[in-house]
Amino acid sequence: MAGLLKTNTPPRWLLAELTYACPLQCPYCSNPLNYTKYKSELSTDDWKRVLTEARKMGAVQLGFSGGEPLTRTDLVELVQHARELGYYSNLITSGYGLTEEKIIQLKTAGLDHIQVSIQASSQELNDHIAGTASFEHKQTVARLVKKHGYPMVLCVVIHRENIHQMPEILAMAEALGADYLELANTQYYGWAHLNRDLLLPTKEQFETAEAIAQAYKEKVAGKMKIYYVVPDFYEDRPKACMNGWATTFLTITPDGVALPCHSARDLPNFDCPNVNDFSVSEIWHDSKAFNFFRGFEWMQEPCRSCDEKEKDFGGCRCQAYLLTGDASATDPVCSKSPQHHVIDELISTARNSALSSNEKPLVFRNNRNSKNLI
Amino acid sequence: MTVNPEQLLTFSPLHRLQWEEVQQKTVILYPEGMVELNQSSAEILKLCDGTRHLAELVQKLETTFETSGLTADITAFLEVALDNGWITQN
Numbered sequence: 001m002a003g004l005l006k007t008n009t010p011p012r013w014l015l016a017e018l019t020y021a022c023p024l025q026c027p028y029c030s031n032p033l034n035y036t037k038y039k040s041e042l043s044t045d046d047w048k049r050v051l052t053e054a055r056k057m058g059a060v061q062l063g064f065s066g067g068e069p070l071t072r073t074d075l076v077e078l079v080q081h082a083r084e085l086g087y088y089s090n091l092i093t094s095g096y097g098l099t100e101e102k103i104i105q106l107k108t109a110g111l112d113h114i115q116v117s118i119q120a121s122s123q124e125l126n127d128h129i130a131g132t133a134s135f136e137h138k139q140t141v142a143r144l145v146k147k148h149g150y151p152m153v154l155c156v157v158i159h160r161e162n163i164h165q166m167p168e169i170l171a172m173a174e175a176l177g178a179d180y181l182e183l184a185n186t187q188y189y190g191w192a193h194l195n196r197d198l199l200l201p202t203k204e205q206f207e208t209a210e211a212i213a214q215a216y217k218e219k220v221a222g223k224m225k226i227y228y229v230v231p232d233f234y235e236d237r238p239k240a241c242m243n244g245w246a247t248t249f250l251t252i253t254p255d256g257v258a259l260p261c262h263s264a265r266d267l268p269n270f271d272c273p274n275v276n277d278f279s280v281s282e283i284w285h286d287s288k289a290f291n292f293f294r295g296f297e298w299m300q301e302p303c304r305s306c307d308e309k310e311k312d313f314g315g316c317r318c319q320a321y322l323l324t325g326d327a328s329a330t331d332p333v334c335s336k337s338p339q340h341h342v343i344d345e346l347i348s349t350a351r352n353s354a355l356s357s358n359e360k361p362l363v364f365r366n367n368r369n370s371k372n373l374i
Numbered sequence: 375m376t377v378n379p380e381q382l383l384t385f386s387p388l389h390r391l392q393w394e395e396v397q398q399k400t401v402i403l404y405p406e407g408m409v410e411l412n413q414s415s416a417e418i419l420k421l422c423d424g425t426r427h428l429a430e431l432v433q434k435l436e437t438t439f440e441t442s443g444l445t446a447d448i449t450a451f452l453e454v455a456l457d458n459g460w461i462t463q464n
Binding site: 010012056057058060061063086088090112113115149151153179180222225 | 375387390394397401403404405406407
């Protein structure tokens, strides 16, 4: 462990999930299915301490997320604390409940950037996916964010229900004056894992949508940056998840659990440490959870002897667990994985579901459904 | 993008230039991203404060570092900075 201490890179990215409360019900939410089980929330002083400790270690990018972070009444105070510490603060919000007055308050407190999510390019579909009438308000918020001098990032999560709207989504982002557009193909964790058969587009749909997005990228070059998060189920190699386990990213959940990635709470028997019990430095350097998949020693074949292991770190641990039952296995997205067939199977299951005439309904992310799933 | 010698060089209001003590580096921060700079790039960007044209910026750096012939290198870096939106001219 002592050797590790010296070679550990410090956290650069801190994701502060301030709350699991959210007025929206997106069926691809990355929060755990059983989020209603975790009722306690860190106090304002706890959050301030966590921000201070992580900043001292070298964290510089800070995301205020959730749930919906705007439901925390101390958000402005936390933003101000973060600014005093020198963080670059990102507010990752649905925009729901964001007023011009709040936008100004946050700006004065030192917030650097607001990312607004929009679920679709049409009101009907946006409000259906969000489970809440919110389309008009989101558009208003996006314009206000821009008006008050923030870099404006629109985030649209892409899945089978909205992928056909790609041209309209791109046009909407341009019309709203977005500086960045994040087209995030759904990552299948949490609620998205549960709803995968209904959300996963076909390969043809992906290819069509990606070609449209890439062409648009050139059209708006110099005006709007487009981040395209690729759907890894249709790749041959896994993503370099989290830039390697516990090398860069640190997530703190509403109740204070520290995670090397925001889905790691779902890994079994993992015993992730809580900031109520340990300092951020102890957690980062010494905890079993953070050291578990550091480096390459934990790897099985074919990762262990693979010449690409330093490029993708064996892919995503949570995906390996969700799809193979073994968190140490090669991410099955990799074509070298002996269990790569599970990806082909889930693609074909989703396709059959899309073609069937009586598809089961989406399970929306809300308290009632969460309690039923515990 | 090419640098216009007639226009002032200004660091983008949508980015932040900041010294990071732990890394001992100057970095550019922007939504969900960060670029680490080497010392010469950092020195160039610090001078893009809306008061200098290209020639004045080159002269200032050549004086500070007691050298000459920096125009080509500085211009090449500023073009990269313009392309990335780190600086603006207008």
